[in-house]
Amino acid sequence: FSTGGSKRPAIWIDMGIHSREWVTQASGVWFAKK
Incomplete structure (x- = not known):
């Protein structure tokens, strides 16, 4: 992760705002690692 430059x-990356969005956290972590 980086603060930019x-x-x-x-x-x-904004994930998991709503309570039923259970898959967005997993997708966000996967996306961040790629």
Whole structure:
């Protein structure tokens, strides 16, 4: 994970806002690791 910078822009990933979105947390972790 990174806070960004001039050569490495930051990306905000917002997952799991609603209580029924159980798969979004797993998808977000998978996406962040890739």
